[in-house]
Amino acid sequence: MKKNLFIGIGLVVFIAVVFMVIQNQTKSMDVIGYKIEDTTYKEMISSIGSVEYDKMVEIKAEVSGTIKDIYGEVGTKVKTGDLLAKIDDRMARIELEELETNSNVAKARYEDYKKSYSQNEQAIHDQRVLQENEIATLELERSQLHTKIQETKTLVEAGALPPKDLTNLNEQLAALEIKIQSAYDRLESLRSPVNADQELKASIEAADAKVNKQKMLLDKYTVKAPMDGVVIERLVELGTFVQAGEAIMKIASDNHKYAVVDIDEKYLNFVVVGKEAQITTEAYPDDVVKGTVVFISPEVDKDSGTVRVKVKINEKTDLFLQNMSVKVEFVGQVYEQAIVIPGEYLINDETPAVYIKDENGKVVKQKIVVANKNSKNIMVLKGLSAGMVILHPEKLEEGMEVNVTLSEESEKGL
Incomplete structure (x- = not known):
């Protein structure tokens, strides 16, 4: 009798589990979609470089002696004629x-x-x-x-x-x-x-x-600033004995600042003097600052195949410090009526692909050919066309049934 009871309970549990599985399989999942439109795509040429100030000078002692007083911490702004140091006289x-x-x-x-x-x-x-x-x-x-x-x-x-x-x-x-x-x-x-x-x-x-x-x-025992600028480095401290000609500190003019990067020589036809660029820093990645190309090296580095490019920073120069790492981007090739998708919709597989919804309302994987796999916005060369809707891949698997809501960026466009 007890044996029949246990069998009955097990049968009920099994039926309940099967019912729940069927329910989950038939329940549709809500997902975000992106509707593809023909658009103009600007290929961005980017490179990591560093900040350089307009002019940097070493302040040197003209006489030998012990540093009696020294002024100006690193980062302090100074005016021409400001007292920087005194040597025991x-x-x-x-x-x-x-x-x-x-x-x-x-x-x-x-x-x-x-x-x-x-x-x-x-x-x-x-x-x-x-x-x-x-x-x-x-x-x-x-x-x-x-x-x-x-x-x-x-x-x-x-x-x-x-x-x-x-x-x-x-x-x-x-x-x-x-x-x-x-x-x-x-x-x-x-x-x-x-x-x-x-x-x-x-x-x-x-x-x-x-x-x-x-x-x-x-x-000469009194050392003064030869120009307006900012103290970049202090090379001696109070009590140090210096020889005539020895550097005491470094001062840079911060009237103008530049982002200096090395560009692959294959992009030289897109980078010319006067061209606009976008500059960002790791510290403030959301602050995009405009710059202008002011110098292109006349020679190619034979080891790296790159060309040194100097970009004048046009605004918000207080964000940029000497030797700070910066990312500089230039507009390269421009493509009209291109198929462009947000990079976050790309499935993280060896072969580029995206999820789409088939005629039965289920998720399928669509293989594509792309021009720039690691960019924020990806240009698709093959596999998608205008009017198609791709699905955000988070928590998705092939075969799932989904309800699609278009994203805001889909409505506004990239």
Whole structure:
């Protein structure tokens, strides 16, 4: 009895399942369709490249020294003459003070000479002796300082003393050399009264020339922007010691920006100077910016078979940064009365195909021949004609019964 009961229940379940399967097979699925119309198709030539600014310059130090101040982070906009960096100018200022002292001394001596023109050779001799004694004292000091520098250098190289100690001694030596040279200049100014007047005047001119030259040199310790632009790269930081000629930072003029791409040489007949292009970035793919071709390289890269093309970015330049990756598209061949379908309707098979609805209302696969399988909009060369409706392939399989609703893009056209 129980056995018959179990058989009965199993039979009921089986009938229910069969009924549900039949119901699912006979139920129509709602799908989106696209009605094909003849249209004009523009083949797009695209390439990935990068952004270049109009002009980029390296800001270089004109003198050696330690960076005392530095201004402008990467991305900061600057104006012509804006302060970019300061190099420590303490030694240069010390030298200027010495030179100004020498100039003042030369002028004072000339004034004294004019007042005491009648001084005899003995007086001049006495001054020379004093000056020579001063020089001897300074040279002795220099000799002792040289010895100390050598000893300190050995200790620094051995790691016993910090490099700063050696730097300080070298700075003292440089200042001492200036004093010795000044002493020699003063000694040279002591001449016989016969030619003293002319020589003293010449010494004043020479001293003033050195002062003016040193003032011009001091200006180079202040680094200023040579043009309007934006800081692209900072190559040194506060406290860095730079040599004369060493790059401190890079500045680019952002008045104009360009997208630079390499185009396959077979498309050269479609890309000419003055042609419009569309430019997008990975960061803002929905922002399409117009550009204009301004330069085409006169040579083909023999390895890649491409030609370098430069496109001026016409608008929204704030979206584009130096070296940013960009996609540039040009209109190539134009086809009239073409069969064009949205790329999303293509079935992801090895052989291009789409789904259509047959006369029985069921889904069938239609093989096609296309010109550009991976494009957003695909031109069909064979297999479809105007008036046909293709089905969106999501969740579809052959044999399904479907109800088709045309998409909005089908109504508006591509």
